[in-house]
Amino acid sequence: MKPSGTTPFTIVGSGFCIDPSGVIVTCEHVISEFLSKSIKDQVAGIPDDKTIRQLPEVEIRRPFALFYMRGDTATELLVVACPIDQIVVRTDHDLGLIRAAPHKRFEGGFPFIEVANYGDLYEGLEIGTYGFPLGTFLYDQIGTLTSSLTRGTLSSIVPTDFASEEHVKLFQLDLTATYGNSGGPVFCIGSGRAFGVLQGGIVGADGTSIIPGIVKAEPIYPIIRGGEIDFLRSAPLGSLPSAETIQAHFKPPPRTGP
Secondary structure: OOOOOOOOOOOOOOOEEOOOOOEEEEOHHHHHHHEOOOHHHHHOOOOOOOOOOOOOOOOEOOOEEEEEEEOOOOOOEEEEEEEEEEEEEEOOOOEEEEEEOOOHHHOOOOOOOOEOOHHHOOOOOEEEEEEOOOOOHHHHHHOOOOOEEEEEEEEEEEOOOOOOHHHOOEEEEEOOOOOOOOOOEEEEOOOOOEEEEEEEEEEOOOOOOEEEEEEEEEEOHHHOOOOHHHHHHHOOOOOOOOHHHHHHHOOOOOOOOO
16 A cells, blocks of 8 residues: 655665665765755866865755664554765765764664675676665555565676776666666675666767666775775764875876886
C-alpha cells in the first residue's frame, strides 16, 4: 500500500559510505545541486598554482545524508538524516566526498561498503548499482521508499581493459539508470565491493538524447588514494579546516629531475 503524506525531504542523487567515520562518495554534480553556483563554475578561471583561495560566497541548501534502516516492527522504516559538515571534490573527475556528522544511531561507526581491488575487475563482470532513480518521483508514483537495485555488466574499461589503476578513466556499463542514480555505487555482484560511482548516460549523435542501456561510471580510486579520506577523518566538527591545514595535507610532491 502506498504510504500517505509527503516526504520531508527531496532526493537529488545517490551516494554510499566507504568509511565508518561517515565518509560518503558521490558525484561532484550531485553536491553542486545544493549550491546556487556549481563547484566547477566557482573554480573556473582560477590559476592552477596550488594556492589556497577564498571563493566568493554562494547560497547553499543544507545537505543531509539519509541512512535507511529497518525499524522495530515489520511496518516500520527508519530514515536517519545526518547533516553534512565537510565536502571534498575533484575537478578532474566527477567525484566528491562528503562527511556525515556523528549520530547517536551510529555510535559504533557508520555502515560502509568495502572497495574492490582493481585487479579483480574485467570486462563482462556481473555488476549492480543501488540508487534512487527519478529521485522522489518513484515514491510519488508507486510508493517505493528505499533505494532500487539494478543489475548489469561491466562492458568496457576505459581506455583499455589492460589499463593500470592510475590510468583508468571511466567504466562503460550495460545497465539501466537515470537521474537520481547519479553518485550511487557500482559494485561487483559476487563480492559486494564497490569500484565505481555511477555518473550518467551516453549522449546520442544528436547531442541531446540519452542512449538507453549504456551508462558510465567514474572509477572510485582517484578520490580514495590521495589522502582525502584521512583529511576528512581529521577535519574539525562543524567548522572548516584552516588554509594552513589544507595546504599541508595536500602539499604537492617535490619535483624530481632537471
